[in-house]
Amino acid sequence: xxxxxxxxxxxxxxxxxxxAYSQDYKLVWSDEFNGKGAPDPKKWDYEVGYIRNKELQxxxxxxxxxxxxxxxxxxxxxxxxxxxxxxxxGSVISKGKADWTYGxxxxxxxxxxxxxxxxxxxxxxxxxxxIGWPSCGEIDIFxxxxxxxxxxxxxxxxxxxxKHVMNGKSSPEIDVTxxxxxxxxxxPTAITWYIDDVQFHEMPIAKGINSTQEFHxxxxxxxxLPIGGSWPGPPNETTPLPATMYCDYIxxxxxxxx
Numbered sequence: 001x002x003x004x005x006x007x008x009x010x011x012x013x014x015x016x017x018x019x020a021y022s023q024d025y026k027l028v029w030s031d032e033f034n035g036k037g038a039p040d041p042k043k044w045d046y047e048v049g050y051i052r053n054k055e056l057q058x059x060x061x062x063x064x065x066x067x068x069x070x071x072x073x074x075x076x077x078x079x080x081x082x083x084x085x086x087x088x089x090g091s092v093i094s095k096g097k098a099d100w101t102y103g104x105x106x107x108x109x110x111x112x113x114x115x116x117x118x119x120x121x122x123x124x125x126x127x128x129x130x131i132g133w134p135s136c137g138e139i140d141i142f143x144x145x146x147x148x149x150x151x152x153x154x155x156x157x158x159x160x161x162x163k164h165v166m167n168g169k170s171s172p173e174i175d176v177t178x179x180x181x182x183x184x185x186x187x188p189t190a191i192t193w194y195i196d197d198v199q200f201h202e203m204p205i206a207k208g209i210n211s212t213q214e215f216h217x218x219x220x221x222x223x224x225l226p227i228g229g230s231w232p233g234p235p236n237e238t239t240p241l242p243a244t245m246y247c248d249y250i251x252x253x254x255x256x257x258x
Contacts, residue, residue, distance in 0.1 A: 023256070023257070024255070024256040025103070025256065026253060026254055027252070027253050028103070028253060028254045029098050029100070029251070029252040030250065030251040030252065031043050031044075031249065031250050032071070032248075032249045033068045033071060033072055033073040033247065033248070033249065034071055035068050036067075036068055036069060037063060037067060037068060038061070038063055038066070038068070039066060039067075039068060039073060039092050040068075042097065043094060043097055044092040044093065044094060044097065045092070045093050045095055045097060046059065046060075046061045046066070046091060046092060046093065047059045047091035047222075047224070049083070050085065051091070053226065053229040053230050053231070054228070054230045055118070055227065055228050056085060056086060056087050056226075056227050056228030056229070056234065056235075057077055057089040057226055057227050058082040058083050058084075058085035058088050058089075059089055059090060059091045060082065060088050060089075060090065062088070062090075064076065064078065065077075065088050066090030071248065072246045072247060072248055073092070073247040074244050074245070075089065075090045075091075075092070075223060075245045075247070076090065076225070076242050076243065076245075077089035077090075077225050077226075077227045077241065077242060077243050077244075078241065078242045079241045079242070087227050087228075089224070089225050089226060089227060090224065090225065091224030091225075092223050093220060093222045093223075094221045094222075095124075095126070097220075098220065098221075099218040099219055099220040100219065100252055100254070101217060101218045101219070102186050102187055102188060102254070102255065103185075103186055103253055103254045103255065104184070104185045104186070104253040104255075105139075105141060105183060105184050105221065105250075105251075105252050105253075106182070106183035106250070106253070107121050107141070107181070107182055107183070107223075107247055107248075107249065107250045107251070108179060108181045108182075108247065108248035108249055109179070109180065109182060109245065109246065109247050110177065110178060110179045110180075110245070110246040110248075111144050111177060111245055112177070112243035113144075113177050113240075114146070114238065114239040114240045114241075115146050115147065115233070115235050115236050115239045116227050116228050116232050116233060116235030116236070116239050117144075117145070117146065117225065117226075117227060117232065117239065117243055118143065118145050118225070118226040118227065118228075118231065118232045119144045119176075119245045120140065120142070120143050120144075120222065120223070120224050120226070121140075121142050121182060121222075121223055122139060122140045122141055122142075122221070122222050123138065123219035123220060123222065124136055124138050124219060124220060125137040125217055125218070125219055126217070126218040126219060126220050127217065127218075134156045134157055134158045134164045134165070135158040135214065136214060137155070137156070137212075137214025137215050137217070137219065138154075138155065138157070139154075139155055139191060139215070139219060140152065140153060140156070140168070141182055141183065141184050141193070143231075144176050145232035148176075149173040149175065149176070150170045150173055150174065150176075151170070151171050151174070151176060152168055152169070152171070153168060153171065153184070153193035153200065153201045154166055154167065154168030154169075155167045155191055155203045155215070157212055157215070158214070159210075159211045160211050165211065167203045169193070169200060169201035171193075171195055171200045171201075172195075172200060174195060179248070180195055180196055181194075181195070181196050182195055186215070189204065189205065190202050190203060190204050190206070191203045191205060191215060223245075223247060223250070225243070225245045227243075
């Protein structure tokens with residue numbers, strides 16, 4: 001790449017980041033995962049059992065699958081039988097504890113890499129028990145599958161005829177096994193995805209355009225590490241197990257002016 005165009009690219013990235021982060025935000029909720037043992041019960045609940053997507057794990061509340069350790073949340077998938085499933089893992093959720101409409105939702109993660117692994121940091125509409133999925137809306141802040149050198153940011157919702165609709169994009173290549181900050185800025189007009197404060201995707205939602213009214217209501221956060229399922233496929237002999245996803249923190253900010 002010629003120096004002029006390389007410089008132009010850097011400037012454009014800086015301008016994109018600056019414009020997105022020019023808004024002033026106030027921290028309204030966070031977990032730094034200090035302490036030891038199970039996640040803070042004032043902030044997190046669990047999914048338990050088989051939940052979705054033809055995945056192969058049984059989610060548990062055990063600290064072998066979800067724990068605080070050395071300032072991180074560790075979500076670990078293990079090859080061990082549990083209630084008819086060959087694997088166990090963890091899924092922690094803020095459902096019933098905390099949810100938000102709009103703001104900046106951010107987490108710092110180091111992800112595992114291996115065939116069949118499916119690391120996720122995402123949100124669901126808090127009204128899911130009343131109206132179901134996808135009508136409740138879903139924001140995938142990131143999903144990472146297998147050994148891909150990228151993550152995926154996606155919005156899911158229901159059309160006016162109740163059909164599943166999605167809008168997503170893959171990130172530029174990164175090494176997911178190193179620490180990165182993943183975030184969305186969610187406003188009344190758009191949801192915008194970032195890695196290390198650099199934008200890679202945006203989805204318009206102004207005035208519920210294209211049936212996106214689901215994104216103008218409260219959502220809660222989920223952090224989980226499935227194995228297998230409809231997207232990554234099953235693990236194989238190369239899959240490094242046990243595999244752990246590390247989370248340094250989750251922080252939620254509200255715009256000072258919306």
